[in-house]
Amino acid sequence: MAAVLELLLQEELAVSAVVRWLRHGPGHRPAEENHIHDKLVSLSLLQKDFVPFLLNFLREQTSQILTNGPSTPAKTPNSKAHGSQRTGSERRAGHTTSSRVQLFSQRTSVTTCTTDTSFSPAAASSSSSSFSGSNLSSPCGDFPSMVSSSSPSFGYSPVLNHGERRSSQKASLGSFLTATPEALPARRGRRKGSSSVSASARQVARDLGRSLAEEEDGKNDSVSWSGGRRKRSEVPLVSARSPPSQLNLNNLEEFPPMGAASGWTKCKLLHQASSPAGISLDPGTPTKPSYTRSASLPAESHLVTCANPAKVSCKKQLECLAELYSSCIAENLVPNIFLELFFVLQLLTSKGTSTAEDGDSDLEVNERSKGGIEYSVVVTSDVEEWEFIPLNILIHRDIFYELLREWEDNHEKTGWDFERVLGNKISYQFNQHLMDSLCLKILELNGLTLVEHEHSDGEADMDEQVPSVPEELFFTTDVRQEGLMLDTATSAQALDSVPLVDQQLLYTCCPYLGELRKLLASFVAGSGAKNGGFIRKITPTAAESLAPKASVTQRKLQVELEQAFFHNQPPSLRRTVEFVAERVGSNCVKHIKATLVAELVQRAEVMLQDKVKEEDANQDKLLEEVCAHLYEEGAQALIKGREFCKKKGPEALRTMESIDALM
Amino acid sequence: MKLSKAQYDEIAQFLGHVQPTRQSLRKLKEKFPSQSQSTLLSIFSQEYQKQIKRTHAKHHTAEAIETYYQRYLNGVMKNAAAPVLLELANEVDFAPSLMARIVLERFLQEKEQVIPSKTLINSMLRDPSQIPDGVLANQVYQCTVNDCCYGPLVDCIKHAIGHEHEVLLREMLLEKNLSFIAEDQLRAKGYDKTPDFILEVPVAVEGHIIHWIESKASFGDESSHQAYLQDQFWSYWNRFGPGLVIYWYGFIEELDCHRERGILLKDCFPTDIVTLRHSMAQH
Numbered sequence: 024m025a026a027v028l029e030l031l032l033q034e035e036l037a038v039s040a041v042v043r044w045l046r047h048g049p050g051h052r053p054a055e056e057n058h059i060h061d062k063l064v065s066l067s068l069l070q071k072d073f074v075p076f077l078l079n080f081l082r083e084q085t086s087q088i089l090t091n092g093p094s095t096p097a098k099t100p101n102s103k104a105h106g107s108q109r110t111g112s113e114r115r116a117g118h119t120t121s122s123r124v125q126l127f128s129q130r131t132s133v134t135t136c137t138t139d140t141s142f143s144p145a146a147a148s149s150s151s152s153s154f155s156g157s158n159l160s161s162p163c164g165d166f167p168s169m170v171s172s173s174s175p176s177f178g179y180s181p182v183l184n185h186g187e188r189r190s191s192q193k194a195s196l197g198s199f200l201t202a203t204p205e206a207l208p209a210r211r212g213r214r215k216g217s218s219s220v221s222a223s224a225r226q227v228a229r230d231l232g233r234s235l236a237e238e239e240d241g242k243n244d245s246v247s248w249s250g251g252r253r254k255r256s257e258v259p260l261v262s263a264r265s266p267p268s269q270l271n272l273n274n275l276e277e278f279p280p281m282g283a284a285s286g287w288t289k290c291k292l293l294h295q296a297s298s299p300a301g302i303s304l305d306p307g308t309p310t311k312p313s314y315t316r317s318a319s320l321p322a323e324s325h326l327v328t329c330a331n332p333a334k335v336s337c338k339k340q341l342e343c344l345a346e347l348y349s350s351c352i353a354e355n356l357v358p359n360i361f362l363e364l365f366f367v368l369q370l371l372t373s374k375g376t377s378t379a380e381d382g383d384s385d386l387e388v389n390e391r392s393k394g395g396i397e398y399s400v401v402v403t404s405d406v407e408e409w410e411f412i413p414l415n416i417l418i419h420r421d422i423f424y425e426l427l428r429e430w431e432d433n434h435e436k437t438g439w440d441f442e443r444v445l446g447n448k449i450s451y452q453f454n455q456h457l458m459d460s461l462c463l464k465i466l467e468l469n470g471l472t473l474v475e476h477e478h479s480d481g482e483a484d485m486d487e488q489v490p491s492v493p494e495e496l497f498f499t500t501d502v503r504q505e506g507l508m509l510d511t512a513t514s515a516q517a518l519d520s521v522p523l524v525d526q527q528l529l530y531t532c533c534p535y536l537g538e539l540r541k542l543l544a545s546f547v548a549g550s551g552a553k554n555g556g557f558i559r560k561i562t563p564t565a566a567e568s569l570a571p572k573a574s575v576t577q578r579k580l581q582v583e584l585e586q587a588f589f590h591n592q593p594p595s596l597r598r599t600v601e602f603v604a605e606r607v608g609s610n611c612v613k614h615i616k617a618t619l620v621a622e623l624v625q626r627a628e629v630m631l632q633d634k635v636k637e638e639d640a641n642q643d644k645l646l647e648e649v650c651a652h653l654y655e656e657g658a659q660a661l662i663k664g665r666e667f668c669k670k671k672g673p674e675a676l677r678t679m680e681s682i683d684a685l686m
Numbered sequence: 687m688k689l690s691k692a693q694y695d696e697i698a699q700f701l702g703h704v705q706p707t708r709q710s711l712r713k714l715k716e717k718f719p720s721q722s723q724s725t726l727l728s729i730f731s732q733e734y735q736k737q738i739k740r741t742h743a744k745h746h747t748a749e750a751i752e753t754y755y756q757r758y759l760n761g762v763m764k765n766a767a768a769p770v771l772l773e774l775a776n777e778v779d780f781a782p783s784l785m786a787r788i789v790l791e792r793f794l795q796e797k798e799q800v801i802p803s804k805t806l807i808n809s810m811l812r813d814p815s816q817i818p819d820g821v822l823a824n825q826v827y828q829c830t831v832n833d834c835c836y837g838p839l840v841d842c843i844k845h846a847i848g849h850e851h852e853v854l855l856r857e858m859l860l861e862k863n864l865s866f867i868a869e870d871q872l873r874a875k876g877y878d879k880t881p882d883f884i885l886e887v888p889v890a891v892e893g894h895i896i897h898w899i900e901s902k903a904s905f906g907d908e909s910s911h912q913a914y915l916q917d918q919f920w921s922y923w924n925r926f927g928p929g930l931v932i933y934w935y936g937f938i939e940e941l942d943c944h945r946e947r948g949i950l951l952k953d954c955f956p957t958d959i960v961t962l963r964h965s966m967a968q969h
Binding site: 576577580581583584585587588590591 | 887888889890893895897926927960961962963
């Protein structure tokens with residue numbers, strides 16, 4: 024995998040060659056026909072896993088500035104095992120042989136990030152991937168050190184409510200490559216808790232990066248930071264060029280009402296990507312060619328002049344990387360556009376030590392987020408239609424499930440044509456039912472009053488998507504048209520002109536937007552790089568009981584007993600019990616805080632004050648001393664607290680009974 | 687006292703070859719000294735009942751009834767004090783009480799020229815002094831007291847034993863401080879199918895949650911257990927959830943196969959009971 028990158032970065036391969044290689048997997052057609060570069064032909068097995076590798080790599084390289092995404096993602100055991108054992112200063116020697124051996128023995132498979140797109144990298148254990156980290160040797164600037172970012176499997180940053188799903192995915196590609204010794208200089212990076220990106224991927228990337236970058240011992244953090252920062256910003260600049268800016272949803276030619284949508288976006292993007300000169304640019308979204316020419320855009324030139332050429336010593340390689348990344352996005356090779364968008368935004372909004380760049384990044388951010396929203400609308404049309412069939416087709420449910428199973432089993436096989444194989448079996452009744460449901464829904468919605476809102480660009484086409492009836496429901500345009508015809512023509516027109524889609528709807532339909540907004544908001548608010556821009560709120564909870572706990576089976580049994588009890592009672596009883604318990608608990612806590620705890624705290628304060636005044640005070644240990652003194656009294660307070668609770672509980676219940684009796 | 691199927695079959699087989707007499711019972715006890723006597727008695731009784739049920743039709747044909755009646759009349763004519771009905775019953779391998787019933791019914795039919803009601807017959811069997819014929823009354827009485835499986839006397843005894851065990855169970859529940867609702871209260875509340883005791887707060891017996899307990903002062907053999915399952919236990923389960931059946935005189939252990947589904951069998955009051963309690967009370 025790294026070999027491919029190496030070839031690219033050593034300019035033995037053009038980005039376009041790599042992209043071609045990626046797009047045409049092995050076996051479909053002979054390599055010559057696809058004009059696959061010779062050097063890549065032999066690596067055809069790696070083709071499927073290259074994109075995830077690249078994405079991982081990019082995350083790794085930038086992980087230091089993108090610490091801690093919006094929520095705490097699940098960490099896989101793999102990463103914990105590997106990462107936490109790292110020490111900061113180990114030899115740099117590449118133990119090629121050992122790692123290669125490991126490669127073959129471990130056959131973890133790469134997960135697909137999401138299964139939405141038809142071109143998600145397939146899970147394949149490429150045991151033959153070559154590891155040549157130690158062989159890479161082109162010197163360059165220093166990549167920031169490997170500090171693990173807490174991000175899910177592929178190192179993708181935000182973990183949304185789909186985080187649970189991702190966390191259950193298997194280890195990333197990098198888990199093939201087991202621990203090779205780190206060559207991290209001690210000064211590099213704070214080691215954060217390991218994330219699910221396996222350390223071995225990091226290691227590969229690390230070695231790769233290191234050999235690309237020259238270890239510049241003389242540099243201090245801030246300098247390399249700014250250098251790194253500069254490089255980081257290059258990547259997103261370039262990568263974001265094609266998709267957001269070119270998609271104009273108002274252009275019906277480019278965005279025909281679904282049905283034909285699937286696949287066309289790819290064509291469009293490909294077309295546009297391959298002819299950079301013909302791209303119409305949004306102002307402020309520079310493309311790579313224009314960048315290298317340092318031409319046209321004010322924002323760009325601002326960037327160029329800010330960059331310290333002496334520090335951007337790997338410009339060529341970075342540009343290569345950036346181009347590759349952006350091509351991958353443009354070619355729709357990435358599993359999830361949103362993730363990339365988020366990543367890009369994170370990079371842009373992360374703060375380095377140099378403040379000069381902040382200004383221009385704002386501009387890009389705005390452009391990108393706007394583009395992102397536009398782009399989000401298009402992505403959905405690439406999703407497999409079948410996945411969105413509402414399961415309220417209860418008629419012939421069994422047949423339906425059978426069909427579904429058959430589809431699940433077969434749809435990835437070559438030559439399996441949905442219509443041909445299953446067309447007969449979708450009986451007239453399926454379609455009829457579907458149409459009926461749709462008509463019903465339309466009639467229903469017709470009766471609703473719609474709120475008028477201002478809407479931004481690109482929402483016109485979002486008027487086919489009635490909120491609860493996703494576009495993908497429509498199998499064919501015929502069905503849709505029929506459905507509409509059953510309704511009156513006027514109401515269909517009315518729908519088109521109604522500003523149905525408001526911001527809230529957008530945020531509901533595209534949950535990633537919320538994450539993007541959060542990220543940008545926190546950037547604006549100034550919390551920047553820390554925690555990836557998200558301020559954490561700490562919610563105190565009750566401490567665990569000091570008493571010995573019952574065994575798991577015992578506890579389980581208690582829970583079961585409780586549930587069994589409530590099961591046979593009216594639901595109001597449970598609600599009452601919960602209410603009373605909560606109130607009593609809250610009152611007890613309040614009381615204890617106000618009396619016992621307050622008293623102890625006061626005493627502690629006094630003690631601390633006294634001790635601080637003392638001459639021979641050992642400042643560090645002061646707090647511990649005070650706590651130790653008060654321990655005994657603390658224990659007493661605990662007992663008193665318990666007694667209080669024991670007393671108050673039944674009292675409360677008795678009061679409840681009397682109230683109950685009155686009713 | 688739980689028996690394996692094999693053990694039970696052995697006993698049943700033995701009983702298949704003997705007359706249902708007290709003598710046979712004694713022999714049974716001698717042959718299986720390790721088993722509890724009450725268990726053996728219960729099994730004995732059940733086997734006998736099965737036997738009787740098998741031959742029931744044979745003894746209720748018109749000819750049979752007529753024959754028995756004539757035999758009775760002839761017998762008491764010769765000697766009114768002789769145990770005519772009893773001996774007749776033994777002779778034809780039929781339960782004395784049932785024989786008495788047949789003859790009594792026939793007698794009343796002849797006398798009143800109308801088919802007597804069940805209620806009347808039952809009450810006469812329970813209280814032979816109501817029988818208009820003194821001789822017959824005596825004969826009936828004799829049959830009743832000499833029948834170890836059928837008749838009002840045995841019914842009384844069984845009923846009393848059953849009740850006794852329910853009282854026992856109630857006391858055990860009280861002792862364990864388990865709150866419950868008894869059957870009579872449940873009936874008063876209007877439930878149609880009720881177990882003997884419903885636990886207001888469910889408990890866990892041997893790891894299984896139970897909501898009710900049913901008391902059975904008999905041996906749980908296959909046929910009776912299946913019948914109970916059908917008529918009672920699954921109904922209780924439907925209404926109240928899983929529960930426990932105590933067969934005080936034992937059962938075939940292979941029948942305790944519905945634990946996971948929610949019917950537990952035991953032959954005594956459980957010792958391993960876990961109640962719902964808050965954690966603070968645990969130490």
